[in-house]
Amino acid sequence: MSGNAELLSRTLAGAKAEDRAALVAYLPAGFPTVDGGIEAVKAAFEGGADVVEVGLPHSDPVLDGPVIQTADDIALNKNHVRIADVLRTVREAHAASGKPVLVMTYWNPVDRYGAERFAEELAEAGGAGCILPDLPVEESEVWREAAEQRGLATVFVVAPSSRDERLARITAAGSGFVYAASLMGVTGTRESVGDQAADLVRRTRATTDLPVCVGLGVSNAVQAAEVASFADGVIVGSAFVKRILDADGDLPAALDGVRTLAAELAEGVRKR
Amino acid sequence: MPETPAAAQDFFHPDPDGSVPTPAGYFGAFGGKFIPEALVAAVDEVAVEYDKAKSDPAFAAELNDLMVNYAGRPSALTEVPRFAREAGGARVFLKREDLNHTGSHKINNVLGQTLLTKRMGKTRVIAETGAGQHGVATATACALFGLDCTIYMGEIDTQRQALNVARMRMLGAEVVAVTSGSRTLKDAINEAFRDWVANVDRTHYLFGTVAGPHPFPALVRDFHRVIGVEARRQLLERAGRLPDAAVACVGGGSNAMGLFHAFLPDGAVRLIGCEPAGHGVATGEHAATLTEGEPGILHGSRSYVLQDDEGQITEPYSISAGLDYPGVGPEHSFLKDSGRAEYRAVTDDEAMQALRLLSRTEGIIPAIESAHALAGALQVGRELGPDGLVLVNLSGRGDKDMDTAARYFGLYDATAEVDEDNEVAVK
Numbered sequence: 001m002s003g004n005a006e007l008l009s010r011t012l013a014g015a016k017a018e019d020r021a022a023l024v025a026y027l028p029a030g031f032p033t034v035d036g037g038i039e040a041v042k043a044a045f046e047g048g049a050d051v052v053e054v055g056l057p058h059s060d061p062v063l064d065g066p067v068i069q070t071a072d073d074i075a076l077n078k079n080h081v082r083i084a085d086v087l088r089t090v091r092e093a094h095a096a097s098g099k100p101v102l103v104m105t106y107w108n109p110v111d112r113y114g115a116e117r118f119a120e121e122l123a124e125a126g127g128a129g130c131i132l133p134d135l136p137v138e139e140s141e142v143w144r145e146a147a148e149q150r151g152l153a154t155v156f157v158v159a160p161s162s163r164d165e166r167l168a169r170i171t172a173a174g175s176g177f178v179y180a181a182s183l184m185g186v187t188g189t190r191e192s193v194g195d196q197a198a199d200l201v202r203r204t205r206a207t208t209d210l211p212v213c214v215g216l217g218v219s220n221a222v223q224a225a226e227v228a229s230f231a232d233g234v235i236v237g238s239a240f241v242k243r244i245l246d247a248d249g250d251l252p253a254a255l256d257g258v259r260t261l262a263a264e265l266a267e268g269v270r271k272r
Numbered sequence: 273m274p275e276t277p278a279a280a281q282d283f284f285h286p287d288p289d290g291s292v293p294t295p296a297g298y299f300g301a302f303g304g305k306f307i308p309e310a311l312v313a314a315v316d317e318v319a320v321e322y323d324k325a326k327s328d329p330a331f332a333a334e335l336n337d338l339m340v341n342y343a344g345r346p347s348a349l350t351e352v353p354r355f356a357r358e359a360g361g362a363r364v365f366l367k368r369e370d371l372n373h374t375g376s377h378k379i380n381n382v383l384g385q386t387l388l389t390k391r392m393g394k395t396r397v398i399a400e401t402g403a404g405q406h407g408v409a410t411a412t413a414c415a416l417f418g419l420d421c422t423i424y425m426g427e428i429d430t431q432r433q434a435l436n437v438a439r440m441r442m443l444g445a446e447v448v449a450v451t452s453g454s455r456t457l458k459d460a461i462n463e464a465f466r467d468w469v470a471n472v473d474r475t476h477y478l479f480g481t482v483a484g485p486h487p488f489p490a491l492v493r494d495f496h497r498v499i500g501v502e503a504r505r506q507l508l509e510r511a512g513r514l515p516d517a518a519v520a521c522v523g524g525g526s527n528a529m530g531l532f533h534a535f536l537p538d539g540a541v542r543l544i545g546c547e548p549a550g551h552g553v554a555t556g557e558h559a560a561t562l563t564e565g566e567p568g569i570l571h572g573s574r575s576y577v578l579q580d581d582e583g584q585i586t587e588p589y590s591i592s593a594g595l596d597y598p599g600v601g602p603e604h605s606f607l608k609d610s611g612r613a614e615y616r617a618v619t620d621d622e623a624m625q626a627l628r629l630l631s632r633t634e635g636i637i638p639a640i641e642s643a644h645a646l647a648g649a650l651q652v653g654r655e656l657g658p659d660g661l662v663l664v665n666l667s668g669r670g671d672k673d674m675d676t677a678a679r680y681f682g683l684y685d686a687t688a689e690v691d692e693d694n695e696v697a698v699k
Contacts, residue, residue, distance in 0.1 A: 058583075058584065059453065059584040059585045059586075060453070060458065060462055060570065060571075060585050061462075062308075062462045062465045062466060062571075063308050063466075063469065065466070069452055073452075073453075076584060082582060083582050106569075107306055107569055108568050108569040108570065108577075108579070108583040108585075109582055109583035109584065110583070111568065111569060111583065112568055112579065112581070112582060112583030113582060113583065133308050133309070134306050134307060134308055134569075134572075135306065136305065136306065136307060136308075136309065136312060138296065138305065139304055139305070139306060156309070157308065157309050157310075158309055159308070159309045159310035159312075160310075161309075161310055161312070161313045161314070161472065162309055162312070162313070163313065166309075166312065166313075170309070181309070181310060184310050184469060184470055184471075184472060184473075185310075185469055185470040186466045186469055186470065
C-alpha cells in the first residue's frame with residue numbers, strides 16, 4: 001500500500017489555488033491519552049487544519065521547548081505510548097478526515113524500529129510522510145529511499161542559519177513541503193515571529209518549487225496571518241499542546257480548545 | 273603571542289592518523305553528525321576552525337604555554353605499591369590527571385576548546401557537566417579568558433556534587449539546574465543543545481566528552497591524547513617497558529580515550545575501559561552502555577546507547593555522577609567492535625572499596641569516577657599476576673565526592689567505624 005504523499009501535495013496546492021496559506025497543526029500522539037490524542041487530531045481537522053503532524057514522542061526531545069517536553073513526558077511515562085499507538089493515531093485521524101497526516105519525530109526511534117519497517121507501516125496506516133528534524137540530509141539516504149518507495153514525503157527543516165548552497169541541497173532531497181524554522185530556537189510560543197522568517201522563505205523559494213511552510217513560535221491568528229502573507233503554510237504546535245495542558249484533564253474542554261484554536265488560525269491563514 | 277616553552281609541542285598531540293574518523297566523522301559504523309539544521313553551520317565552523325588551528329604553530333604554542341604554566345602539565349606518574357598488594361602483586365602506576373589545575377583531566381580539552389572559541393570570535397560558552405569536573409574546568413577557563421559562561425547540570429547532580437556547584441559559581445559561571453528527564457548528565461546535554469540552537473551566533477558549546485556530533489569526538493580526543501603520550505613515555509623511562517594493560521573509567525569516555533589512543537599501535541597493550549555497573553548490570557540499575565547497550569543515536573552521533581526496543585533512551589544509574597550517562601563516545605564503540613579495546617562493568621560497591629583502598633594505602637583520594645578504573649585495575653592485576661604491569665588513569669581527585677563517600681561509609685557519625693568488610697559499626 002502506498003502512502004499519501006500525493007494527497008499532501010494536492011492539499012497544499014489546493015490552499016494555494018484558494019490564494020491562502022495552509023494550516024498545519026502539530027499534536028503529539030499519546031497525549032493527553034492515546035485515545036484523547038486521536039480525538040485531538042480529529043478536532044484540529046474539524047476546526048480547519050489542512051494537514052496534521054502527529055508527534056512520535058521521544059525521551060530526549062532536544063529540539064522541543066518545555067510545552068512539548070511536558071506532553072512527551074506524559075505520553076511516554078504516564079501513558080506508555082508505543083509506535084503502534086502512534087500509527088493507530090495516524091490511521092484513525094486520516095480515516096476520519098480524509099486529510100494528510102504526517103509523523104514528526106527524532107531519528108533514533110525510527111532507526112531502532114527499522115526505517116523500512118516504519119515506512120511500510122506508516123504508509124499502510126495512510127500516513128503522508130515524515131519529518132525528522134535531527135536527521136540531516138547527509139545522513140538521510142536510507143530513510144529517503146524507504147519513504148520514496150512507499151509514497152511517503154520526506155520533509156526537511158531549514159533554518160535561518162542555512163546558507164543558500166545548503167538550502168539548494170536540502171530542498172533537492174526533500175519532498176512534500178519545506179519546513180522553514182522561523183527563528184533559531186526550540187519549539188514554543190513566542191511574542192513575535194521575527195523578521196528572519198520572510199527572508200528564509202524567499203531564499204528557500206529561490207531553490208525549489210516545493211511549498212514552504214513556516215513553523216516555530218506561531219500561536220495566534222494575528223501571527224498566522226502575518227506568516228501567511230509570505231509563506232505557503234503556517235505550522236502551529238505548542239499552542240495546541242498548551243490548550244490541552246490548560247484543560248487540566250478535562251478532555252471535552254481540551255478538544256474544544258483545539259477546535260477553537262484551529263478555527264481561529266484557519267481564519268488567520270485566509271487573511272494574508 | 274606567548275613565548276614558546278622549552279617543551280614546545282609536547283602537550284598538543286592530535287592523532288597523526290588522518291584516516292579515522294572519515295571526513296563525515298565515522299569511526300567504522302559509529303559517529304556521524306545527527307544534528308538539527310540550525311546547528312549545522314556552527315558545528316561545521318568548529319570543524320573548520322579546528323582544522324586550521326591544528327596546523328597553526330601559534331595555536332600549539334599558546335596551548336602549550338597554558339598546559340605548562342597554568343594547568344601544571346606534565347602530570348605525574350605515581351607507582352602505588354601498597355595499593356598493588358591487593359592487585360595480585362602486579363605493579364600499578366597511576367597517571368595523575370587529578371593533579372592538574374581544577375583537579376581532573378577535563379582541563380586539557382577545555383583549554384583547547386577555549387582557544388578555539390576565541391579564534392571563532394565567540395564571547396559566550398555553554399557546557400554540560402555531570403560530576404561538575406567539566407563544568408569547573410570550563411568555568412575556570414572562562415574566568416581566565418573573560419568569557420560569559422553558563423553550565424547545565426542535572427538537578428540530582430547539583431545536589432550530589434554541591435561543592436562543584438559552589439566552585440563554578442565562585443568562578444563567575446551561571447549554573448542551571450536541569451529538572452527534565454532523569455535530571456542527570458543526559459538531560460543537562462539536552463538543555464545545553466536547546467540553549468545552543470537559540471544562541472548559536474555568539475555561543476560555543478564546549479562539549480565535555482568524546483561523544484556528540486563530528487568533529488567533537490575527534491577534537492576532544494585530540495586534546496586529551498597528551499595523557500597517553502605522556503604516560504607512555506614516563507612508563508618507558510620508569511619501568512623500562514610498556515604496560516600489559518591501560519585501564520580507565522568510561523562514562524562518555526574522554527579520559528579513557530585520552531589514555532588509550534597513544535597505545536593503539538602497541539598491539540600487546542590491552543586497553544580496558546571500566547563502565548559503571550551501578551547496583552549490578554542484572555538489576556537494570558546501571559550505566560554500562562558498551563556492556564549492555566545497542567547501537568543508536570543520542571546527542572548527535574551513532575554509538576552504543578542504553579535504550580528500549582523502540583529507541584527511547586532508558587534512564588541510567590551510577591553512584592558516580594560523571595559516569596551516569598546512557599551513551600558513550602563513538603570511537604569507543606568502534607574499539608569495542610574491532611576488539612582493540614575491552615570493556616567491563618564495575619559496581620558502585622567495587623568502586624567505593626577501591627576508593628577507600630587507595631586513600632588508605634597511598635594517601636590519594638580519587639574521584640568516584642576514577643575509582644571505577646582502580647577497581648578494574650585490581651581485577652586486571654590479579655588476572656595478570658606478579659609479573660603484570662598496569663597503568664591506570666587517575667582522572668580526577670575525590671574532594672567533590674566526600675559527601676557521597678561520607679554517607680556511604682558512615683563517616684559523618686563520629687562514633688562509627690568502618691571495618692575492612694566495609695561494615696559500619698556504631699560503638
